[in-house]
Amino acid sequence: MSESETGHDNPSAEDFARGQGVRVGVLTSGGDAQGMNAAVRAVVRTALVMGATPLSILEGWQGAVDNSIHEMGWSDVSSILNQGGTVIGTARSADFREYEGRLVAAENLIRHGIDKLVVIGGDGSLTGTNQFRNEWSQLLTDLVEAGRISHEEAAAHPYLAVVGLVGSIDNDLVGSDMTIGADSALHRIVEAIDALTSTAASHQRTFVVEVMGRHCGYLALMSAVAGGCDYVLIPERPPGEGWEEEMCNVLTQGREAGRRESIVLVAEGAQTRSGDRITAADVAGILKDRMDVDARVTILGHVQRGGTPSAYDRWMPTLLGYAAVQTVLEQGSDDGAVILGVRHNRIARLDLVTAVSDTRNVATLIEQGSYDEAVAARGRSFTEMLKINSLLSAPPSQAPRATGKRIAILHAGGLAPGMNTAARAAVRLGLARGYTMLGVRGGFPGLIDGAVDELSWDDVEGWAFAGGAELGTRRTEPSLEQFYAIGRSIETQQIDGLMIIGGVDAYMSGYELVSQRDRYPAFRIPIVLVPASIDNNLPGSELSIGADTAVNNAVWALDRIKESAAASRRCFVAEAMGRKCGYLAFMSGLAAGAELVYLNEDGVDLDTIASDAAIMRASFEAGRRLFLVVRNEEVSELLTMDFMARAFEEEGGGLFDVRQSAIGHLQQGGSPTPFDRLLATRLVSHALDEICREIGDETSAALYVGMAANSLSSRPIERMLDDFDVADRRPKYQWWLGLKPAAQVVSLPGAGLLGPIPIMDA
Template sequence: MASNLPTSIGVLTSGGDAQGMNAAVRAVVRSALHQGAAVHAIFEGYQGMVDGGDRIRSLSWDDVGSILHRGGTVIGTARCPAFREREGRRRAARNLLQRGIDRLVIIGGDGSLTGANLFRQEWPELLTELVQAGEIDEATAQAHPALMIAGLVGSIDNDMVGTDMTIGADSALHRIIEAIDALTSTAASHQRSFVVEVMGRHCGYLALTSAIAGGTDYVLIPEYPPAEGWEDRMCELLRHGRAAGRRDSIVVVAEGATDRAGNRIGGDYIRRILEERLGEDTRVTILGHVQRGGTPSAYDRWMSTLVGHAAVQELLAATPDSEPQLIGVRYNRVRRLPLMQCVEQTRAIARTIAEKDYAKAVELRGGSFTEMTKTFRAMAEALPSVTPPVRPRRIAVLHGGGLAPGMNTAARAAVRLGRDRGHVMLGVHGSFAGLVDGRIKELTWGDVEGWTALGGAELGASRQIPTTEQLYAVARSLETHDIDALLVIGGWKAYQALHRLDSERERYPAFKIPMVCLPATIDNNLPGSDLSIGADTALNVIVEALDRIKQSAMAARRCFVVEVMGRHCGYLAMMSGLAGGAERIYLPEEGITLKDLQADVERMVESFRGGRRLYLTIRNEQANALYTTDFLARLFEEEGGQLFDVRQAVLGHIQQGGNPSPFDRILATRLAAHGIDFLTTELERGTAVGVFMGLAEGKLTAFPIKQMADMVDITNRRPLEQWWLDLRSVMQAMAQPTLADSSGSI
């Protein structure tokens, strides 16, 4: 009965809900339809598979329109005791076969994925039983001899080995940081302490990263229980913070945190310790399920879209002998690994913690988790050196280029870690012009307090770089202020300025000092780094604006042309198109031709005639010098006639504003820590290399500034290699159905 049906894929969400699940479901549905496969949603998880009937429904292109921005899962999730029994799995197999489904995308945690693998292993036996019972015929059994599965991890805890990030973790981190930022302001008003308890029974990712991004004082995670006497150490750190001028104290604790004896450490216990030993007025905030709720972040939308698309590609290429794969991400690229290997390694971490091998548990979480653990401890314990060196080294920090959210975070981390190393940290106000004018001031621990969450740039930012005539003044200023090293945080202009100083070392000996440039620009157009400080924040601002634009447009039949920043780099346009559900994007890397526009107009008109209510296009500001945003809007308006109207929105400088996102805070802290380590090493060695730093494919790397010209397209001011350009095929699959059964709502 099912052998004549086209390839059919089922998709379900199981276990706890997580923001971004809807983006993954949408990607699975649209990718399957784009490839000519049928796709069914299985509502209420495994319970829907067991119940069958209308809980397994065929989906069209439009059925998953307008769900990207929604939290939770629109196809539901539920516990299913019946599926744990063989009879329940037999019923599930029958219900799937009635619709020709022998390929499944499971979006859930390790329990859901383990259940799917057991189902797959039993599949041949279940089919034999169904044939013997007369519930399916032999032809159906022969047409579907195996069940092929692909797993996507939906879990806000980010607790699965095999993927850098699980669906929902970034959004949960956003919720936590919003709460910590809010608590910080009220705590500072009353000089009060707060204990914030976050989710994470066996994984401390949310607690650790929120502590770094929130600039908190202390954190407790399951993988690294504190040593005996930790209460004294915690109180000492908080006491030092208050002595240095801090008005608030915040401790973050994961729900699964314990001491080394295995005793749970709860928020209320920490509260009592702080009140008794410090006399602090302390409150406990348990965030609970609010961490799972709300609109998914930009990252959870585009990342979930990537893995959903890849899961369909995996299943369509699978054979009955194929091993089930977990589809995750590694360094922003899709990664496939054997499913059960990842599940077993994940469970091994919990066993390792139970065995009290904590160093191994942290190691099993991966290199970045280990690094962040060390970084937080360094940041939390960074205090002005009690016995400074006889001749402290003087490191100047300044910004260059346009404003990028996260610049303050990087400066704060650099100052705290630098002073902890015994350096004198100097803040240069007004970028390189401030360096020329001598607007230089020593920064103390208290001077940068509160900068972690602060947007803008307290030291100021400018795109002006030293001219040839100003180089002497720069050199004189470095000598006058005894500056031993330079840490520059900025964009393209900052890189150019550092390159100029480095190339003039023979003429100006004052430039023969260690110099580091950290990438900070919303354009994400710098070499040597997959992402720049500020780009994630800008992307979230754009996606939030797109959500509002789409809501406003649904009351009419309308096309929107939205212009985003990026200069000659289309990163923001591409990623906001994926995360925001755009129909068409215009990139400077591709340009715009008259032939393109003709095809776009024809597609647009046809889709509105088919019932479309909204058509969203995103144009990079430099996509084409002549085919401007205004031109496109007028063209579409003219060709649309009475069928639809057109509006344009130039988002402008709101993309540079706002407080930095959690990701940008973490990236800024990691880069600043690496920068201070590099400068400290150079000063100790007596060497003076000029470098720019970046995070590429998971590695923090320093590149000699002399290599810059070999890594960039100078004319267009962008890297020669841009990883995100490979996502264009995913964007096309999400935006353009190949089957003529849809009006294609986004």
């Protein structure tokens, strides 16, 4: 894979003038997926800013056949970010499957001057689109010969440029980490599992839940890990002979270990190795026959596709739509059709034919019994989660622990949703490795006071979806005078390895402990720092546990704020947490559709506020009814939220009123999102691997782990300050700052254009 984030493959800002006079069509086809509206909105607004004319093709390819094609303006895609489905409609077109239907579609596109398309759909829609593109020359020839278009019209549109975006809740596109709608579907499923868990535990019941995933087990597997389910059945890894007995044993062991409920998750495409389908009803029948358990069946169905999209399915499709216009305007007659997917939180350019072929090949691999190859095709995280899930779901054997080593888990710093998930995963994965797992209650003060308990498998039952931190956390960093007491406690508690989960205070505490190793031999144990901070401001990891939940909480609050202004002409100034790191403000503003976002990284002055106030007034004079401003809480010490609100209201002169709201600790609360549960599980598993590798050595390494470019990484704590700006409490490099051009373009008419966002060649 080559990466062209700063190379010549990306156009400069001056290249965007090529959109002048171009007409760009956008359509959604096949099954709907949450986040399609965000992509459509971005395509329309980016095209307008680049000087092109966007046109929507309603009801998918059927709209092209029926000539349901309309020009789009800026306000046509207002207030759709938080809507599920697709406002321009979708359908599976039987007419388009026939050559005559495609001939009519080509004629209608020519009539509207469209020869550049952004198509949002599944692999079937994109396959049909590529066939249409390959036939374009022949279609034009036939239309000219039939007198349906002129030679001049055909010559003006000699080729069809196509960029595909995959909208699929199954997350089944090979080569892309995520597809539009998958994260929102995970939200729906995990919310249902959490709800079922509480009612099942009340009555000590067993539930069998069926989720979507005809050829892809992503939703089932990730929901099982995030929801703490007992057993999961997926297409890529059909169960072997005797699986029924194995499933019953796992459920029995869970109950004996203290579980009050049992949940089995079944992907709709699950089958045996002989090819016989396994349904939720089949599983319930097996449990009845073999365990005399009256299991309740819940089939989630299309609820997984519906509802408000998650924050991720707002900001990532926005970036995809922006990049799609950037890409389709570049395409020449010799370029192949491409799909834009997601790799390592960046936009990735994939060859359409190859990506679709590789995706469809997974089903072939399953039919051939090549299960390892099918799993590998799903990617590294899928493979990791298969292994991790089996360790998390089944209690370890009661055999004596083999290692005799004791690993302690400690939280430090501010609360981050997902800390409980991380602690649970650490305990269960550690026990599975044969270690004694210890929980330190109350951070470093608790360690000094000896508040250390041995944790069993059932002690952490239910922690996966609980907010807060059962072990407690403190923001205090140990002082030099406390190091001796910490060392004595490590020796007294016979701690052989220490996992510190937390934010900046945790990281700086870990750094100080390591720096004191020469004075305190007790600190010469494996020490691993795991990033958990809603601010997402920790070195060595592009994403921290809790940040995704905080963004979703902030977006929920901003949605409510926008709704409260529906009957008035109002500007809202909202303040997000994050101290001097603007990640929360930027991502929540992008996902909520804020017109302006102020970041500490950019700074703000009186001239900027005056200029923005003038833009705000002009937009209200042009008919705007709502204007949303999001600011990073420490963007400026003097230019406070109250000052900004007063300045905007003064400029408004009664044309609109101004309200202000600090979102506050709402961002830290609630149940962690599926993403944060999965991230916590992967990071902790990696951290345990590092501790296991070092435990027992006289000069054990001290590391901070993270997720960078979708890969798990480890770096020496001694070198941490190379990556970290201590004064501003944020990493020296922040990947998300490269996304600012897209946010500026789609938010406010006339806001200007900074340039392209990075696109990787995969």
